[in-house]
Amino acid sequence: xxxxxxxxxxxxxxxxxxxxxxxxxxxxxxxxxxxxxxxxxxxxxxxxxxxxxxxxxxxxxxxxxxxxxxxxxxxxxxxxxxxxxxxxxxxxxxxxxxxxxxxxxxxxxxxxxxxxxxxxxxxxxxxxxxxxxxxxxxxxxxxxxxxx
Numbered sequence: 001x002x003x004x005x006x007x008x009x010x011x012x013x014x015x016x017x018x019x020x021x022x023x024x025x026x027x028x029x030x031x032x033x034x035x036x037x038x039x040x041x042x043x044x045x046x047x048x049x050x051x052x053x054x055x056x057x058x059x060x061x062x063x064x065x066x067x068x069x070x071x072x073x074x075x076x077x078x079x080x081x082x083x084x085x086x087x088x089x090x091x092x093x094x095x096x097x098x099x100x101x102x103x104x105x106x107x108x109x110x111x112x113x114x115x116x117x118x119x120x121x122x123x124x125x126x127x128x129x130x131x132x133x134x135x136x137x138x139x140x141x142x143x144x145x146x147x148x
Contacts, residue, residue: 003057005031005044007070010063010107012036013115017061020116026123029057045073049080052101060102061119067106074102078147081139087114088121095125097132 002021006014011033021028031047033039041064048060060082062070067084074082082102085091086109094100103122105115127133 001057002026002028003031003048003051003060004028004062005033005048005060006063006107007033007041007044007065008036008039009041009065010070010105013063013105013107013110013112014061016112017063017115017119020119041069042073045070046077048102049074049077049082053077053079058101061105062102063105063107065106065108067104071104074104078143081136085118085122086110088118091118091122092125095122096128099127099132099136 004014004017014030018028018030029051031051032044045062048057048062051057052060062074062082064070071082071084074080080102081098081100082104083090083094083098083100084104084106085094086106091103103119105118110118
């Protein structure tokens with residue numbers, strides 16, 4: 001199951017992504033926002049990150065205007081590996097090398113069709129394992145030391 005969240009700047013793109021998920025029967029849960037009224041991105045990054053931590057979702061998608069704020073906030077949560085991906089190539093590399101569990105999109109710089117292509121690539125990409133797994137284990141050790 002994919003947790004999806006956006007602030008007001010990402011609301012419209014989130015709604016388009018939800019339509020796509022419904023068309024191809026991808027299970028998701030919408031963590032808000034539910035309209036275009038001004039709101040704060042950390043609220044939704046927190047909800048999606050906590051859903052993954054609690055195993056209510058396998059992965060997440062976050063959307064705001066620049067994508068930076070969502071990425072910063074999501075990465076404050078232990079076990080979350082969020083990456084801002086501008087295209088499918090970055091999404092595939094981020095998943096294969098770093099096994100990202102949160103895909104972040106910037107609504108101001110990506111068309112709906114590009115966002116969907118990026119999501120499809122991210123979902124379809126497998127994590128490489130091997131030395132990449134060793135690097136993730138190093139990250140987990142850093143989390144243990146610094147996220148108390």
